[in-house]
Amino acid sequence: MDPKFAAALAMGIGSIGPALGIGMAVAKAMEAIGRNPEAAGPIQGVMILGIGLAEAVAIYAFVTALAILFT
Amino acid sequence: MKKRRTLLIILGVLVVAAAAMYGIGWLLFPDSPTTVFTAQMHIPRPKPEVIIRIHLGSLEIPITNTAFSSFFAMLVLVIIVLLVRRSINRRSEEERIRNPHGVQNVAEWAMEYLINLLEGAAGTERIKKRPLGRMIFPLVATLFIFIIFANWFSLVPGFSTIVVAPPEAAEHHEAVPVEGHGDTAAQEHETEGHGTERVLWFFGHGSEEPAPLLRAPNSHLAITAGMAVIAVVVVQVLGTMKHGAVGYLKHLATDAPGAMKGIMFPIHIISELSHVISLSARLFGNLYGGDVLLAVIFNLLAPLIPALFLGIEAFFYYIQALLFSVLTTVYIAMAVGGGHHEEEAHAAQ
Numbered sequence: 001m002d003p004k005f006a007a008a009l010a011m012g013i014g015s016i017g018p019a020l021g022i023g024m025a026v027a028k029a030m031e032a033i034g035r036n037p038e039a040a041g042p043i044q045g046v047m048i049l050g051i052g053l054a055e056a057v058a059i060y061a062f063v064t065a066l067a068i069l070f071t
Numbered sequence: 072m073k074k075r076r077t078l079l080i081i082l083g084v085l086v087v088a089a090a091a092m093y094g095i096g097w098l099l100f101p102d103s104p105t106t107v108f109t110a111q112m113h114i115p116r117p118k119p120e121v122i123i124r125i126h127l128g129s130l131e132i133p134i135t136n137t138a139f140s141s142f143f144a145m146l147v148l149v150i151i152v153l154l155v156r157r158s159i160n161r162r163s164e165e166e167r168i169r170n171p172h173g174v175q176n177v178a179e180w181a182m183e184y185l186i187n188l189l190e191g192a193a194g195t196e197r198i199k200k201r202p203l204g205r206m207i208f209p210l211v212a213t214l215f216i217f218i219i220f221a222n223w224f225s226l227v228p229g230f231s232t233i234v235v236a237p238p239e240a241a242e243h244h245e246a247v248p249v250e251g252h253g254d255t256a257a258q259e260h261e262t263e264g265h266g267t268e269r270v271l272w273f274f275g276h277g278s279e280e281p282a283p284l285l286r287a288p289n290s291h292l293a294i295t296a297g298m299a300v301i302a303v304v305v306v307q308v309l310g311t312m313k314h315g316a317v318g319y320l321k322h323l324a325t326d327a328p329g330a331m332k333g334i335m336f337p338i339h340i341i342s343e344l345s346h347v348i349s350l351s352a353r354l355f356g357n358l359y360g361g362d363v364l365l366a367v368i369f370n371l372l373a374p375l376i377p378a379l380f381l382g383i384e385a386f387f388y389y390i391q392a393l394l395f396s397v398l399t400t401v402y403i404a405m406a407v408g409g410g411h412h413e414e415e416a417h418a419a420q
Contacts, residue, residue: 059356
């Protein structure tokens with residue numbers, strides 16, 4: 001079996017979770033801003049932080065795919 | 072109509088730029104002038120290429136292109152800081168305080184942004200009677216400034232496109248077989264002579280494929296891992312400073328809500344190790360993935376559309392710098408926190 005197939009699977013399946021997570025985070029942030037438009041600044045800040053953390057999991061999948069492809 | 076005129080002007084500039092590019096292409100490559108419209112970018116490998124080798128006797132110091140770029144970025148940062156400092160020191164004390172102007176204004180805005188960020192993330196923790204945000208500001212602000220500057224520097228044209236021929240490793244010289252053939256022995260002596268005469272090997276014989284001279288420093292896992300290790304070690308040191316050695320171990324074991332007290336110790340140890348991996352892998356993945364994305368996009372699409380991706384990557388690189396420093400601050404705040412029982416004891420006295 002071609003190792004490139006495993007790398008493709010790793011990246012593909014591994015980005016389902018983070019995509020859902022980021023979507024949920026942004027949805028909740030938008031809801032919160034809708035309820036309290038004055039707190040938009042802090043909410044945005046925390047949202048960006050949460051998005052960065054969720055994206056890290058997709059990056060783990062990416063690094064795994066790299067490890068499969070290049071070593 | 073003003074809108075129509077601006078549109079026509081923009082269109083005119085684009086047409087002139089395309090014509091100029093075609094003209095330069097015709098001058099440089101007369102038989103295939105459209106070469107300048109295609110960028111043959113080098114898609115980077117995860118392991119960076121060595122471009123300089125320093126031979127000191129039997130010791131060899133290889134310098135990768137990422138390390139070289141990080142030295143270059145640091146040099147530019149130092150020069151910028153010295154220039155800013157000189158231009159601020161020119162004004163008198165009163166002028167500086169009452170009427171901040173120009174460079175001083177920008178520097179003050181940047182520092183205020185950073186300290187507000189850190190004090191917001193650090194909360195109300197105190198360490199050695201000082202607010203935590205101010206105490207860790209030198210380290211975390213340095214991390215932020217270096218990361219964001221190194222990241223954005225890698226979007227400047229010239230990174231990953233200027234290629235050099237990398238020097239051969241010393242093993243290639245030793246790998247020549249020591250057999251009794253006259254010519255091989257002569258070759259071996261000749262290459263050994265090369266290896267021991269020159270101390271600094273730039274741009275070697277070119278037997279390996281060409282390597283870019285400059286590459287985003289954070290696209291090297293070693294550089295991001297170095298910063299992540301420093302951050303996590305500082306977390307442990309500050310936690311020990313606040314709670315004492317035994318107190319910090321107790322803090323790791325019992326800092327949990329309710330019923331989970333006492334069994335959190337191995338979980339905390341593992342989570343500290345995973346902080347190193349997550350900080351370094353996050354930054355590396357974003358930067359290396361960004362490099363690959365930009366190389367592919369420049370290779371596939373027309374000359375103008377990739378500029379959009381440069382902008383997107385600029386935003387994401389800012390987010391990554393922000394995230395690294397805020398997460399470091401949050402980890403420090405969590406390690407230093409939980410001193411509530413000490414504060415209650417002081418308040419009770």
